Amino acid sequence: MRQKTKMVHGGITGDEKTGAVSVPIYQVSTYKQPEAGKHTGYEYSRTGNPTRHALETVIAELENGKAGFAFGSGMAAITSVMMLFQPGDHIIITDDVYGGSYRLITKVLTKFNLNYTFINTAELAEIEAAIQPETKAIFIETPTNPLLKITDIEAVAQLANKQGLHLIVDNTFATPYFQNPIDFGANIVIHSATKYIGGHSDVVAGLVVVDSEELAEQLHFIQNSVGAVLGPQDAWLLMRGIKTLGIRMEAIDTNARQIAEFLADHNQVITVYYPGLETHQGHQLANKQANGFGGMISFDVGSEANADRVLAKVKYFTLAESLGAVESLISIPAKMTHASIPRERRLELGIADGLIRISVGIEDIADLLEDLNQALS
Incomplete structure (x- = not known):
């Protein structure tokens, strides 16, 4: 399927039991189990919810990734991704970055001994010079907010792969309709879905797509443990927004x-x-x-x-x-x-x-x- 068709027909569509064309809003916290310790796919909505799962499935397809995750905000998504790393790890970050990301990194994550260096990631030589033995990831925005600088995703991905680093791309400005970083070698893609994906100034949400089963397992553990999940009503609004993206x-x-x-x-x-x-x-x-x-x-x-x-x-x-x-x-x-x-x-x-x-x-x-x-x- 081409991208616009995938936005309408991708992922999980409708409801098999009723024939509803739109995925229902499963406004539910818990699920009946046939036996103790055995469930039919869902046990508690922090761990998994059918409406949220439908959204996570379609965003993974749109970004050509292995798995998608829906969070309560874009900042919750970025925070959860950063929790993949350990105290003492070092992250290289685009200098011209959203103010909320800057605040999170400089005022919150430093309390957990996560180190950082802000550089102009549009210059590959600056990235190479910033790599330290403790560096574990490169985090870029492209285009950046607010100066619209462009970073070469493929070139940075090749450098990251050579150095054994994760490449994280905030794809909020470009959207999955215009740009798919995983196709160029990125490992993790982040969206403030509050923006273009929602598209109507009526929902706050964050989305993450990963390129491997290993990262999917790690991020799901963090999402479930921290509980920074998106509610079913907001998940449904995002799916509606995606159809016209x-x-x-x-x-x-x-x-x-x-x-x-x-x-x-x-x-x-x-x-x-x-x-x-x-x-x-x-x-x-x-x-x-x-x-x-x-x-x-x-x-x-x-x-x-x-x-x-x-x-x-x-x-x-x-x-x-x-x-x-x-x-x-x-x-x-x-x-x-x-x-x-x-x-x-x-x-x-x-x-x-x-x-x-x-x-x-x-x-x-x-x-x-x-x-x-x-x-x-």
């Missing part, structure tokens, strides 16, 4: 390309970060490893005051955290998604006070362009 991403990608070109030509915009622009440093690589450029655009208007004025004037771009919804969203990373990163570090990375990040939705492109034009005037 392909057509939503196509519409979003089409809108975003036109908006990026408009911003690149606007005299009030200093810099535009969007891999779909030929001037973007990672354009060719993004074109090689993904089937689309997505709907995330960041652009610098020169100052915090200018950014505030733009946000105050837009009509169709909703000022809000998060991204990936059918409605267009707008934010200032320095004040919102990346506020947990110290200002000195933000500026060092290029996350300026005048940087605006937009998540392009599926509205009429003419309305979005007119809105941005009047706000920038």
